Amino acid sequence: MLTFHLNDRTVTYGGKRSKRLIDVLRDDFGLTGAKLGCGIGRCGACMVLVDGKPTLSCRTPVSAVEGRAVATAEGLAAEGLNAVQEALLEAGAVQCGYCTPGVAVLLTSVLEQNPEADRRTITKALEPHLCRCTGYAQMIEAAENVARGEAGRPEGGELGSSPLRHQGDLMAAGRLRYTADLKAPDMLFGAIRWADHPHALVRDIDTSAAEQIPGVVAVLTHRDVPGDNHYGKAVKDQPVLCGDRVRFVGDKIALVAAQTEEAARQAADRIRVEYEVLPLVGDPEAALADGSPRLFDGGNLAAERWIRRGDVDRAFAEAAFIHEATFRTPFVEHAPLEPEAALATFDEEGRLTVIAPSQNVFFDRHEISRILGLDKHRVRVIQAPTGGAFGKREDMVVQPLAALAAWKLQRPVKIVLTREESFRSTTKRHPMVIRRRLAADASGRLTALDVDLLADTGAYTSWAPNILRKACVHATGPYFISHVRLHGRSVYTNNAFSGAFRGFGATQVLFAAERHMDMAARAWGFDPVELRHWNLLQDGGRTATQELPAGLKVTVGECLDRALEAVGAAEAAGKNGVRGGSMVRRGTGCAAIFYGIGYGGGIPDISGARISLTPAGRFLLQVGAVDYGQGSSTIFRQIAAHALGTEFELVDIHTADSETTPDSGSTVASRQTTVTGRAVQEAAERLRQKLDQAAWDLGLRYDPQDPESLKLLHARLAGEGRPVEAFARHNLATDKLDQGTGQGVAYATYAWGAQAAEVEVNLRTGKVRVLRLAAVHDVGRVLHRQALRGQVFGAVAQGLGMALMEEYRVEGGQPKTLNFDTYRLPRVSDMPEMTIEFLESAEPLGPYGARGIGEPALVGTAPAIVNAVCDALGFELTDLPVKIHRKDAKNAKEINRDYVHALRHHRQFGRRVGRR
Ligand code: FES
């Protein structure tokens, strides 16, 4: 028995003294504000105060706090949010909210000890924390506001203002319950037995020893799946539980359901699996070779795409310049701070109900009902508060297993993955090898592009065909090129499992395209920025597949100029590389951005929205859209309030419940603001018209901003049997692309932007520091400025990680980077000083002229940074993440001189194919 003070009360604990403090707080005292992000002391999500000192509760045995005072985020908010929590909320530093309680705890301690802490002190203090959403900038801003005594909640919620994030107060207080925080009466815990080999036949599964472990209730295998044992996005090829074969080490063999998580995990280890190990398919090129082991009956080619226009061979034959290069990008891990989890339980009507982080509850319901062989109306899926997603939660991971166990056992079952399990089993960004040949005429007009793209989709298909389509469509970059031949293939291997990830294939190809523009320009003796400007798409121009829609303004050139100006590129021109001294070199680089919004390619891109007037004189908006931190729920409330002419505060929202909200599609493809936002606008406008008409008919006057007047209106309308709700559905129509040529309306609209970076490269250490980054994006119209800025900060952090440090390494089919010690994510000290600007050119298809920013803000960051690095070094890099070896750094000193000379005199330099 030990006693300690917990949030100002004295508590006793009688369990194991070695138990981690985080587990005691969560399991024994119900304080779930401390979150488990990594379990190894590398993310800060579990931060609490012990005697006022920031302490990682995942690294602290409970015995260490005996007789001491422990404070959690909930305790800090005992009398309402404390100043730091309030400031984080006000500054927009809360997105998914998973890291927020830990950050609030840390900053509270920092500012208590040093109430006038400056930016440097705050930044240094934040270093132990990882945030995958915010890019840290607004956290620093929040702490500075507290130090300066500047506070104040924003007023109103009109379009363009920044009302507080929906549920942000609960997040800041550590009181929002994510899936791992939930409990249900009589609940069991699930643990998974993972595949031991990346490629093997399963000969036998013996569960007898596991069943003997005390507390084990059931061990389920593929034989227990009542419906279809396979599920997936584009193709149903992923087994719920493998019965005959495993294709990567994230495959699942069995599920244990037990009274405790400990018993379940112990039993999962005791399951004996007999395998016949098969040869590994570890390389996408080799996977396509004759004689390679076949991972599926149809072979190893998961998807193939062509886009063809013009006469590419003739254009190359007639070109004045040709440049070719090959670019490589690695597996990248999404790393949302919340690991995968699901709770399957039963709702008030006895319906199987799965509560989980998700990006599309309707798709999950469809798949779970197929797996269980149930009518879809017997399954309900509810999105739990979600600690980041970025595409990862498009594919289900543990939801089918929790559902299966709960259905079989007729008891609630919860499964929560560790960080290692999450890394091992979930989707990654597709690694790509992108071979490009680019041709131009003597004046620098691009005439032809020939691209061959090979992607590693790993063990299963997921979204491979669609990702490949997006990659091919975006392979040109935002340039008009008359003759194109774009060929993409996505291949099965035993390496990992690739799927949707912010940018959806465009991220990799835009890195290659924008890197290639710099390389080609230098080789051909042109200025890289001028080469871009000569070739950028114009209003009504043609992408590789389609004419740009009428009314869509192309502002990429303006974005580019503004981004370059913001990083001072003009002053740096001609001085790059040599700046900064002999061992520290500086460089600038840029990237022009275009991005197709929505699913595209003829897939119905439909969102529904319903809005009603409630008896309480408020409005209730219902959408199926998932908000996992990007702020869509807040923005939809703003749109609805504007259309209704009411106050933001009078609009409530209910989201992402397959039983009670309309289907609003996936939260992907930067589509929610544009598509669901438009449905919300239309539904709200319809309701306003209905209310106005009814009031006119009944001779009533009402004020949409006055709840009392709305209450009276509701009472009268309900009494008369008049409708008090409206529904709208919006579709972003596109074409199914031509099978042979790939021509057609690939995307209904496009976003434009540009980013520019200034970097410093230390030739002695090879270390790259991004000093400044400017991001200029045309968002159509600013609806919520703070959320937009937050999206850009966060996207840039992810792009910076991709450029400089992130790589999910797999060797022999075994992952080598399974937690935040070996997989490096950007921390606060990695982030540059940033300038963010928005252009508002009025998107013809979006609500009140707005369009999404989630992905466009990411796709330009890596090329801008790597272009700047190459500018500093004087030689060309083509692979991500950038690795500067000692030898390269030495060479840079010599090469740099020639390089600068070449730039000044427009001489050919670099990896040149030749001037014809
Ligand atoms: S969970 Fe403790 S530091 Fe990550």
Ligand code: FES
């Ligand atoms: S807000 Fe920090 S991880 Fe999502």
